[in-house]
Amino acid sequence: MSKFKYLEDVVTLEYDQEKCVGCTMCTIVCPHEVFRMEAKKAFLLARNLCMECGACMRNCPAGAITVEAGEGCVRGIINELLGIEGPCC
Amino acid sequence: MKNNQALVSLPMATPVPEGAGEFRLPSASQPFVLGTLATAVGDVPIVGGELVWQDLRGHYLVRWNVGRKSFTVEPGLYAIGEPGSDSAVLVSANYKMSFDILRQTLGGYDAWILVLDTKGINVWCAAGEGTFGTGELVDRIQASRLDEVVSHRRLIVPQLGATGVAAFEVKKYSGFAVTYGPVMVQDLPLFLANGCKATPDMRIKLFPLQERLVLVPVEIMLALKQWLPLIFVLLLVAGFFGEGTFLQAMLVHGLPPTLAVLVGIVAGTIVTPLLLPWIPGRAFSCKGALCGLFLFGLLYTFSGAFVMDSSLYLRFACLLITLAISSWLGMAFTGSSTYTSLNGVRKEMLLAMPGQFVTILTGLGLWATSLWLG
Numbered sequence: 001m002s003k004f005k006y007l008e009d010v011v012t013l014e015y016d017q018e019k020c021v022g023c024t025m026c027t028i029v030c031p032h033e034v035f036r037m038e039a040k041k042a043f044l045l046a047r048n049l050c051m052e053c054g055a056c057m058r059n060c061p062a063g064a065i066t067v068e069a070g071e072g073c074v075r076g077i078i079n080e081l082l083g084i085e086g087p088c089c
Numbered sequence: 090m091k092n093n094q095a096l097v098s099l100p101m102a103t104p105v106p107e108g109a110g111e112f113r114l115p116s117a118s119q120p121f122v123l124g125t126l127a128t129a130v131g132d133v134p135i136v137g138g139e140l141v142w143q144d145l146r147g148h149y150l151v152r153w154n155v156g157r158k159s160f161t162v163e164p165g166l167y168a169i170g171e172p173g174s175d176s177a178v179l180v181s182a183n184y185k186m187s188f189d190i191l192r193q194t195l196g197g198y199d200a201w202i203l204v205l206d207t208k209g210i211n212v213w214c215a216a217g218e219g220t221f222g223t224g225e226l227v228d229r230i231q232a233s234r235l236d237e238v239v240s241h242r243r244l245i246v247p248q249l250g251a252t253g254v255a256a257f258e259v260k261k262y263s264g265f266a267v268t269y270g271p272v273m274v275q276d277l278p279l280f281l282a283n284g285c286k287a288t289p290d291m292r293i294k295l296f297p298l299q300e301r302l303v304l305v306p307v308e309i310m311l312a313l314k315q316w317l318p319l320i321f322v323l324l325l326v327a328g329f330f331g332e333g334t335f336l337q338a339m340l341v342h343g344l345p346p347t348l349a350v351l352v353g354i355v356a357g358t359i360v361t362p363l364l365l366p367w368i369p370g371r372a373f374s375c376k377g378a379l380c381g382l383f384l385f386g387l388l389y390t391f392s393g394a395f396v397m398d399s400s401l402y403l404r405f406a407c408l409l410i411t412l413a414i415s416s417w418l419g420m421a422f423t424g425s426s427t428y429t430s431l432n433g434v435r436k437e438m439l440l441a442m443p444g445q446f447v448t449i450l451t452g453l454g455l456w457a458t459s460l461w462l463g
Binding site: 004005007010028032049052053055058070072073075076078 | 428
């Protein structure tokens with residue numbers, strides 16, 4: 001089955017390869033194969049496939065990855081736009 | 090700037106919170122518990138890999154959004170089969186669906202299941218919310234005295250739980266090393282047979298037809314909850330302000346927009362999820378609107394009963410109502426999809442919502458006009 005693709009150039013994923021310690025954790029936890037290992041460092045293979053779940057950032061011991069992680073559900077975003085604290089789903 | 094804020098806003102893992110981590114085993118009186126297993130820390134409930142009809146009934150009902158909030162198991166340590174001190178420990182959520190499917194998959198194995206308190210939410214969603222997280226995991230390890238039950242220091246955590254769990258922090262605070270299991274629980278047997286190694290395929294989250302299909306009932310139920318009030322109002326207004334008797338007016342003026350709302354719901358909650366990969370466009374609001382247009386056209390072409398003999402005003406009003414609702418509900422499906430991002434959905438919503446709003450208002454306005462003109 002072909003991979004689904006969402007909008008281009010919307011994600012906030014940032015990766016600083018300088019800081020990478022080569023633990024491979026980001027390549028393990030990412031459900032969309034956004035990272036790949038090359039020469040003992042991770043590199044960004046498919047940034048647009050990122051769904052901003054934040055698993056890579058959470059599991060990067062070097063703090064080399066940042067992303068505004070969240071669930072991206074309609075109700076949560078409406079709450080956010082209205083400025084109220086509310087559950088997402 | 091944004092990224093820095095994001096880092097701060099995410100709940101970072103903490104050592105075990107104060108007062109938490111008090112020793113507690115789950116109750117053995119839960120209906121799915123078969124017995125207890127004597128361990129160094131007490132009697133651990135044993136569960137089997139067989140699901141009985143009560144379990145399956147519960148699964149069916151929650152798929153229709155019934156009893157979802159109370160579909161839970163008690164958090165804590167469970168045994169499946171007859172695990173010993175060297176048996177694997179698998180971490181799960183206390184959504185009964187997650188727990189049931191895990192134990193069903195592990196039928197025939199001897200293993201420990203450590204259930205986190207995710208407030209009845211599945212692993213992936215709970216990880217996103219932070220309830221399936223480092224803090225709760227470390228806390229639950231301590232509350233179950235896991236270090237006294239098993240001699241090794243390894244945990245198997247579902248890969249999708251990684252959104253909330255930081256493996257290196259779990260190690261730091263509990264001494265247990267996290268191995269991330271496969272995305273899909275169905276791959277667990279192969280993963281275990283491989284010596285806890287996942288193949289590249291096991292690491293990828295796909296979104297096949299079957300997975301989209303099981304989401305449809307909940308989408309329908311939520312949509313009905315949202316839109317039935319409008320149908321009710323439309324029928325009432327039509328009945329009171331239309332020509333003829335209440336019933337006549339309701340049928341003549343109320344039925345077309347009611348059908349338009351229902352077509353929008355079917356397009357947004359059934360057609361969009363099922364045909365997702367084949368609908369052109371990437372934005373879910375566009376996919377939903379296209380499905381609405383398609384379905385409206387089909388019904389218009391083939392159904393004599395559907396606004397066939399109504400005025401041009403009314404026909405156009407109905408089309409707009411269908412488009413707005415199908416687009417909105419298609420967009421809402423991003424929340425259930427497995428590949429949309431927060432910032433993508435935010436962008437899509439900011440662009441689509443004004444259009445959806447104007448479209449439905451225009452539709453309702455035209456409908457009111459047609460009602461006025463008789």
